[in-house]
Amino acid sequence: MLDIRFVRNNPEKVREALAKRGAAIDMGGYDALDAKRRAVISEVEELKARRNQASKEVAQAKRTGGDASAIIEGLAGLSERIKALDEEAAAIDAEVQDLLLAMPNIPHESVPVGKSEADNPVVRTFGEPTRFSFPARDHVDLGVALHGIDFERAAKISGARFAVLSGWAAALERALTQFMLDLHTRSHCYREVMPPVIVNTRAMTGTGQLPKFAADLFKLAETDYWLIPTAEVPVTNLYAGETLAAEALPLDHCAFTPCFRSEAGSYGRDTRGLIRLHQFNKVELVRFVRPEESYQRLEELTGHAEAVLKALGLPYRVIELCTGDLGFSAAKTYDIEVWLPGQNAYREISSCSNFEDFQARRAGIRFKEKGGKGSALVHTLNGSGLAVGRTMVAVIENGQQEDGSVVIPEALRPYMGGLDIVRPV
Incomplete structure (x- = not known):
């Protein structure tokens, strides 16, 4: 606010x-x-x-x-x-x-002026788009053929935009999650938390999901409770109404949670596959920082999210969102887009944002210098580190072989019991 x-x-x-x-x-x-x-x-x-x-x-x-x-x-x-x-x-x-x-947040002066995603400049790239000597298949064809992803049974029990993972695919989702958490807690020193996935209206308002985006959320009938669209909501609100010690900043958390989105505004986009589900898993990075450090900390956070893709050997690019594509609460955002051969395109896998004091003012999160007289609002940052399902899509599509098998990235093999390739049965 x-x-x-x-x-x-x-x-x-x-x-x-x-x-x-x-x-x-x-x-x-x-x-x-x-x-x-x-x-x-x-x-x-x-x-x-x-x-x-x-x-x-x-x-x-x-x-x-x-x-x-x-x-x-x-x-x-x-x-x-x-x-x-x-x-x-x-x-x-x-x-x-x-x-x-x-009222949305005011864009930082460095944000490029533009009207839509077509005006977002590319900041950097990593690796070259994966090319094959055979026609690339998407993760749906590969995952179904390898008996790991089942959309029909998911539709039977839940409806459209749900998936059931089994066997190697369930293990891969779990492996990716553990790999991300280990990387962020051990290499980047985030403190892991496991928050509730049901929050109240006050928490949703504190991070800016309400009142504007109510149609995109799932609300529990006849209650004041909502299913979280991202761990950003409960983790940021851990400190709602509190004054933090300045010497404790930056305060960094990561959290793995399921996330729930009604996708009311998607208008039929990405109805095929795992890209845009009503329920998906994500590892989230949240930082509480001093105002004068927040843009330096945003660059760090973006690098932490990129580290996952680098370790997995997945090609990606970083773009900077222009003013017309910026999220409601953000003052500045970098999107990380991973290369998907099955779509012959880069697709978003993480958004890393600096909200400055916009969320902190709504949620009442302040900090105070030791011995100081007054307090000030913290700056909050967050980014996906990463969306687990979309990372699985990238692993499957970039690791595909001509015979329909999928090579598992070396970094994940210890988490998969040594499995290096998923072969057709």
């Missing part, structure tokens, strides 16, 4: 930033509401001053034996008006809060 003082004092800057994002926010409506709020508060303060003065006059009249009845009668009218204005101010505050919750 943006700082209301910043919005009030820099209306043109906010308008320009939102215009770059293509955000349809009625700043005129906000301005009018904020002006009304300030007028009401000003009147309340004036009336309270008059009431205080009248109270002094009543006290003085009583001390001197004078008649204070007229003053007391006037006080009653003042109190009623103040009460009505206080209620009006509270209602306006709620409206202002709703408008602020609907």
Whole structure:
């Protein structure tokens, strides 16, 4: 959430930033509401001053034996008006809060201006796209033929956009998860946490999923509970309403969780295979950092996510999201896209973002220097490290052989009981 003082004092800057994002926010409506709020508060303060003065006059009249009845009668009218204005101010505050919750973050000055993903520049690449001397097959054909991925039985028990993994595929999902967690906890020093996958509305609001993206989420009927779309939600909110010790920063966590998304806005995209499921597994990286370090820490975090793909020998590229493609809460984002031979394209496998103090303000996460007088909002970062299902897709498609077998990356073989290749039966 943006700082209301910043919005009030820099209306043109906010308008320009939102215009770059293509955000349809009625700043005129906000301005009018904020002006009304300030007028009401000003009147309340004036009336309270008059009431205080009248109270002094009543006290003085009583001390001197004078008649204070007229003053007391006037006080009653003042109190009623103040009460009505206080209620009006509270209602306006709620409206202002709703408008602020609907405003996206302001892009960092380094973010390229653009309208869509077509305007996202490539920052760097790793490896060359995998090419074969035979027609490449996608992970669906390979996984089904190797009896590891079953969409028909998943549809029978759950519906479309679910998958059942068995045998080698189930083992590969588990191996990828453990490999990622080991890499991030041992090499990158993240502290592993295992949070709940059901959270309340306050937590969803704290990280920016609510109120804007309610249609993309799964809500448990007749409760205040939601299934998480990413571990970013519970892990970030571990420290909601807390003031952290400055010397503890950066505070780094990684978490493996299932994730749940209704994909209400996907409009039929990626209906085939494991790319866009309602339920999928992901290893998430979350960092709480000092404001002056946050962009350095974003570069580090992106490198940590890239390390997984490098270790697996998977070709990928890093792109920087332009203003028009930036996520709601993010000030700056790098997307990591892995090469998928079955689609002859790069596809997103991780988004690494700096939210600056946008989430921290919503969730109330601060830090304080030892011996210092005041506190400040932390900056929060997060990125997938990685989406496990999409990594499996990349392993299968890049490791395919002409006979339909799939070579397991060397880094995963210890996690697969030494299995080096999955062969057709």
